[in-house]
Amino acid sequence: EAGVTQFPSHSVIEKGQTVTLRCDPISGHDNLYWYRRVMGKEIKFLLHFVKESKQDESGMPNNRFLAERTGGTYSTLKVQPAELEDSGVYFCASRLSWSTEAFFGQGTRLTVV
Amino acid sequence: GQQLNQSPQSMFIQEGEDVSMNCTSSSIFNTWLWYKQDPGEGPVLLIALYKAGELTSNGRLTAQFGITRKDSFLNISASIPSDVGIYFCAGQRVGSSNTGKLIFGQGTTLQVKP
Numbered sequence: 001e002a003g004v005t006q007f008p009s010h011s012v013i014e015k016g017q018t019v020t021l022r023c024d025p026i027s028g029h030d031n032l033y034w035y036r037r038v039m040g041k042e043i044k045f046l047l048h049f050v051k052e053s054k055q056d057e058s059g060m061p062n063n064r065f066l067a068e069r070t071g072g073t074y075s076t077l078k079v080q081p082a083e084l085e086d087s088g089v090y091f092c093a094s095r096l097s098w099s100t101e102a103f104f105g106q107g108t109r110l111t112v113v
Numbered sequence: 114g115q116q117l118n119q120s121p122q123s124m125f126i127q128e129g130e131d132v133s134m135n136c137t138s139s140s141i142f143n144t145w146l147w148y149k150q151d152p153g154e155g156p157v158l159l160i161a162l163y164k165a166g167e168l169t170s171n172g173r174l175t176a177q178f179g180i181t182r183k184d185s186f187l188n189i190s191a192s193i194p195s196d197v198g199i200y201f202c203a204g205q206r207v208g209s210s211n212t213g214k215l216i217f218g219q220g221t222t223l224q225v226k227p
Binding site: 035045091 | 148154163214
């Protein structure tokens with residue numbers, strides 16, 4: 001069974017540009033999470049989907065970030081316009097409703113220059 | 114702001130040595146988890162703890178859920194080169210266990226010298 005996959009693995013963009021990150025969760029996992037790790041710091045929660053609904057988006061930094069999960073399958077996280085402080089590794093994780101274990105993707109390393 | 118304090122930040126040890134790292138919080142957690150991240154990969158769950166005082170082992174790894182519910186430690190015995198990576202503690206706060214939202218520590222970077 002395929003794990004959580006994220007695209008792209010790396011992205012380097014200029015300040016002011018737009019970037020869209022994609023996450024494909026494990027099939028059947030209703031819960032999908034986005035996290036971010038800024039260099040050397042803790043992994044921080046961004047938001048949580050249950051199927052296509054946003055359950056908790058309290059961790060989203062500001063309105064330049066937009067997450068969607070149309071149809072309750074894959075999710076996208078768009079940053080527009082990107083700023084230098086948006087650089088970091090963005091992780092996606094998914095989880096079955098009855099389980100406590102979340103499975104993480106390999107992450108997308110975003111560098112804004 | 115940051116809610117979990119993980120230490121040490123990094124460790125450089127000799128193969129065969131034992132390793133210990135811990136996390137503390139000012140808040141009560143009802144679940145403690147320990148993850149390992151290999152280079153270029155995402156975090157992978159090592160051990161999950163659900164009860165205060167619980168001591169759980171997974172091979173050479175042992176973790177404990179502190180009795181106050183505000184701390185946890187992870188021990189690695191007889192370290193080997195493949196133990197290299199970043200270890201993260203993570204917790205679920207009271208009331209958030211049904212959402213699965215995790216709060217992470219800053220990570221402990223472990224390097225093992227053969």
